[in-house]
Amino acid sequence: xxxxxxxxxxxxxxxxxxxxxxxxxxxxxxxxxxxxxxxxxxxxxxxxxxxxxxxxxxxxxxxxxxxxxxxxxxxxxxxxxxxxxxxxxxxxxxxxxxxxxxxxxxxxxxxxxxxxxxxxxxxxxxxxxxxxxxxxxxxxxxxxxxxxxxxxxxxxxxxxxxxxxxxxxxxxxxxxxxxxxxxxxxxxxxxxxxxxxxxxxxxxxxxxxxxxxxxxxxxxxxxxxxxxxxxxxxxxxxxxxxxxxxxxxxxxxxxxxxxxxxxxxxxxxxxxxxxxxxxxxxxxxxxxxxxxxxxxxxxxxxxxxxxxxxxxxxxxxxxxxxxxxxxxxxxxxxxxxxxxxxxxxxxxxxxxxxxxxxxxxxxxxxx
Ligand code: NAP
Ligand code: FE
Numbered sequence: 001x002x003x004x005x006x007x008x009x010x011x012x013x014x015x016x017x018x019x020x021x022x023x024x025x026x027x028x029x030x031x032x033x034x035x036x037x038x039x040x041x042x043x044x045x046x047x048x049x050x051x052x053x054x055x056x057x058x059x060x061x062x063x064x065x066x067x068x069x070x071x072x073x074x075x076x077x078x079x080x081x082x083x084x085x086x087x088x089x090x091x092x093x094x095x096x097x098x099x100x101x102x103x104x105x106x107x108x109x110x111x112x113x114x115x116x117x118x119x120x121x122x123x124x125x126x127x128x129x130x131x132x133x134x135x136x137x138x139x140x141x142x143x144x145x146x147x148x149x150x151x152x153x154x155x156x157x158x159x160x161x162x163x164x165x166x167x168x169x170x171x172x173x174x175x176x177x178x179x180x181x182x183x184x185x186x187x188x189x190x191x192x193x194x195x196x197x198x199x200x201x202x203x204x205x206x207x208x209x210x211x212x213x214x215x216x217x218x219x220x221x222x223x224x225x226x227x228x229x230x231x232x233x234x235x236x237x238x239x240x241x242x243x244x245x246x247x248x249x250x251x252x253x254x255x256x257x258x259x260x261x262x263x264x265x266x267x268x269x270x271x272x273x274x275x276x277x278x279x280x281x282x283x284x285x286x287x288x289x290x291x292x293x294x295x296x297x298x299x300x301x302x303x304x305x306x307x308x309x310x311x312x313x314x315x316x317x318x319x320x321x322x323x324x325x326x327x328x329x330x331x332x333x334x335x336x337x338x339x340x341x342x343x344x345x346x347x348x349x350x351x352x353x354x355x356x357x358x359x360x361x362x363x364x365x366x367x
Contacts, residue, residue, distance in 0.1 A: 004208035008251055009168025010134070010145045014244070019047075019135065019173035023054050029131050029170070030090025033062040034111070036080060036104040041096035042066060045137035045178040048095055063087050065107075068096065071159060071269055071276065072103040073152040074117035081110020081117070084130070091131045094169070097190065098141030098150070098276065101134050105149035105167035108132050120162045121153070134169035137178045139242040140190025140277050142197060142250015144172035148257070152270065158339050159266040163257070174247055176240035184232050186275070187239070188321050191229055193277030194246040195222055196284055199302055200259045201252035203291050203350045211255040218248040219305035226306070230320045260353055261287045263343035264362055267336035272326045281322045285315035286365045294351040324366055333362040 013022050026033075033055055035048070042048035048064070055062045065083050069076045084092065084107050092111070094104025106120055108129035115125055134144035143149075147168045150161040182190070198218035201211055222245045228238035265279035274282070288311050292299045299311070308314050337358035340346065346353055 002209060004210055006208065006210040006255060007165065008145060008254060009147060009165055011171045012145065012174060012247070013172065014174045014247070016175060016177060018175050019050060019054070022173070023058070025171045026051075026054060026093075026133060027058045027060065029133070031060055032088055032090045033060050033093050034084040034087055034089035034091070034107070034130075035062055035064045035093045035095065036068060036107055037064065037066050037095040037100045038068045038070070038097070039066055041100060041137045044181040045095070046181070047135045047137060047178045051093055051095065051135070068100045068103045070099050071152045072099050072106070073154055074120070075154075077103050077106035077151060078110060078117045080107040084111035085114070089130060091133065093133045093135070095135045095137060097136070097138035097186075098143045098193075101136065101141065101143035102149040102151065104132050104134065105129070106151060106162075108167055109164075117151075118153070120149070120151070121160050123162060123164060129166050132167065132169040134172045135178065136172070136174060136243070136246070138182055138186060138190040139179050139239065139246040140193035142194065142246050142253065144169055144174060145247055145250040146254045148253070158270055158343075174243060176236060176243045179239050179243055180236065184234065187234055187242070188229055189275040189277035189281070190246070191222075191225065191242050191277065192281035192284075192318075192321060194218065194242070194249040196261050196277070196280040197249035197253045197258060198222070198245075199284065199288070200261055201249070201256040202302060203295055203298055204256040204259055205348045205350060206256045208255060211252050214248050214252040214255075216301065216305050218245050218252060219302060221245040221248065223305065223307050226317060230317070257348060258345050259349040260340065260346055260358065260361070263340040263345050264336060264358055266343070267339055271332070271336070274326065278322050281318055282324050283361060283365045285311065285318050286361045288314060290357065290361055291349070291351050298350070326366075328362075328366045330363075333366065334359055336362055
């Protein structure tokens, strides 16, 4: 048997009302809670209301930072870190999609380390971050069970991540009642993000037997969501299955990280404002075609787990879920390839990638 490392750092509670039935997990983290969320996600999902009731009943002081941007920037998380330090928070509660959850991790570090936020990316901090509770309101990033935080770095015109085991959320409350309010568009985009995590975690140089186990199980769960997604029949059960798939995919990338679909997708988000999951999804079919030469069996396993015959059938499903409505020039795509090749995750792709390869994948996917 091969050697592997496997690490998950989060106590997971999954299912309806799991937070209300496990309030003691929150109360034991301290007397002052700093809540991190977006303008709408906390309120619309109902999670903010639930947490506020729990905190008030327990006599825990709290403040709400609801200023998290989509794809949060370094400046944005620094603002949150300063506010959390000023409030003398004992712990952080992140509520939202990947943006607020990732911001929570950065804020947890910045609350105890008064540093320039670019140092997060270089892991240049020494004090232990505050403990984090994560409550997802989208079903895609799996950030509630990962130690990764992805931020927009305006100086470099891209997104970059930091991964540190101390920012694994201590507790995740994963409850599909909080994802019901997501629009269809966000539900599809975030679902496709989970799909790309499973695939990129599986077709990954750092994949292990354990991460493969989580990746393939994600795909098998996702298979039973495809029709509901295409037909826009996202009832409670379908949304719960998607949330479960997203969690499993998060547990996969907590071991492996992502690869080039994410690395190239960042530019589509940064320059064209395309939602994160959709950005990856637009590239996934060509990404599979690119990797199949070096990973025939693994690509076939992906397709079989999804109950699809071949990559063309995969492409047809993706085409029903997401469509490109932006224009891209040759120069833009060349520039995106030049940025993506510098992403650390590029080295993890099963097939060794060149900048020219990335340009070709982008062109075939988008033009
Ligand atoms: P998001 O940026 O967190 O949210 C997208 C939109 O959906 C926002 O407008 C948000 O509102 C809204 N929304 C969220 N939940 C809602 C709900 N229940 N009801 C109504 N509206 C809701 O999207 P995301 O795709 O979940 O996260 C993307 C971010 O996660 C990216 O920055 C990406 O790089 C990162 N990511 C991280 C990991 C990881 O391992 N850490 C993995 C993949 C992606 P608000 O603006 O009010 O919040
Ligand atoms: Fe992602």
